[in-house]
Amino acid sequence: MEHIDVAVIGGGQSGLATAHALLRRGLRPVVLEASDHAAGSWPHYYDSLTLFSPARYNSLPGMPFPGADRDRYPHRDEVVTYLTAYADRLDAEIRTGCRVTAVRRTGDGFTAKLEGGRLSARAVVAASGTFGRPHRPALPGLEEFTGQVLHAADYRSPAPFSGRRVVVVGAGNSAVQIAAELAETAHVTLATRGPVKFAAQRILGRDLHFWTVRTGLDTAPLGRFLARPPAQPVLDDGRYRAALAAGRPDRRALFTGAVGPKLLWPDGPREEVDAIVLATGYCPDLPYLAPLHGALDDEGTPRHREGLATAVPGLAFVGLEWQRSLSSNSLRDVGRDADRVARRLAAHLARR
Structure with missing residues (x-):
């Protein structure tokens, strides 16, 4: 069986940043990526996706995000190109098409079971993100609804929904962006449990991220005090608030049930709907850690303190x-968390 220093599971932004940090500490990581490319989930996001932070704040360690206009909001495809180039420049072994199915404790190290083999590692970093585990809440009547139901993970463009009646469920950035895009060619309702909360994209002529970085809010170690991640407001330059005010899309309280293709609204009669898009977020995608006692709680959520498994x-x-911190799972700050984890793992391995 092959023996390696550190197995980094996931070849997206988190895995690449972690590999960079481990290399700087003299360790030789092997990045195990299930897909055929080292760009994480970015190629699978919807076509119109743009970042909510300017290019200047979206660099991984050692390689600035390209482009002369540092204040533009990069498109999804720019991020894919950037991550691919970053992986190509990284002096680490990246194995694509290499899915990890289980990790088990072996002595004072680990054995990773792959589709087609096994390897042992002195340490493991789980950097597989959340895209592979879309959150599908138990909404009233959803099981009885006979129209199309899809998650935002499966949404690509508004073309298949032109002229149709669509309900988008969610109150976050993606929900509002998808609903507004669909409303240009379809009859769309944004269904939420409460009012949509907005935050200004620019304050005093500066992007919001300038202020979160300048004040230290972006990287303040607040995560340890949170029982669960708080809901984030929708970043808006005015266009989404205006779209909702104009009823394109309209906003309603969440439906209360369904009968066949019809939804039951709390403030009106039944209405036939063609499709429901669940823009309801994601959960950590870590099924391969189930054999490690104490790694996950009963809901599959990691038990950790600032990235280090507690048990x-x-x-x-x-x-x-x-x-x-607020920016832990973003391009702009994942490198900081990766460096902290790499430093602590290196110290752990040095003591063995």
Whole structure:
């Protein structure tokens, strides 16, 4: 069986940043990526996705995000190109098409079971993100609804929904962006449990991220005090608030049930709907850690403190929402968390 220093599971932004940090500490990581490319989930996001932070704040360690206009909001495809180039420049072994199905403790190290083989590692970093585990809440009547139901993970463009009646469920950035895009060619309702909360994209002529970085809010270690990640407001330059005010899309309280293709609204009669898009977020995608006692709680959520597993020495996480700070699972700060985890893993391995 092959023996390696550190197995980094996931070849997206978190895994690449972690590999960079481990290399700087003299360790030789092997990045195990299930897909055929080292760009994480970015190629699978919807076509119109743009970042909510300017290019200047979206660099991984050692390689600035390209482009002369540092204040533009990069498109999804720019991020894919950037991550691909970053992986190509990284002096680490990246194995694509290499899915990890289980990790088990072996002595004071780990054995990773792959589709087609096994390897042992002195340490493991879980950096597989959340895209593979869309959150599908138990909404009233959803099981009885006979129209199309899809998650935002499966949404690509408004073309298939032109002229149709669509309900988008969610109150976050993606929900509002998808609903507004669909409303240009379809009859769309944004269904939420409460009012949509907005935050100004620019304050005093500066992007909001300028202020969160300048004040230290972006990287303040608040994650340790949160029982669960708080809901984030929708970043808006005015266009989404105006779209909702104009009823394109309209906003309603969440439906209360369904009968066949019809939804039941709390403030009106039944209405036939063609499709429901669940923009309801994601959960950590870590089924391969189930054999490690104490790594996950009963809901599959990592048990950790600032990225270090609390009950499994040598296991770490990178890229979790609020792992340490507001920006932990973002391009702009995942490198900071990766460096902290790499430093602590290196110290752990040095003591063995």
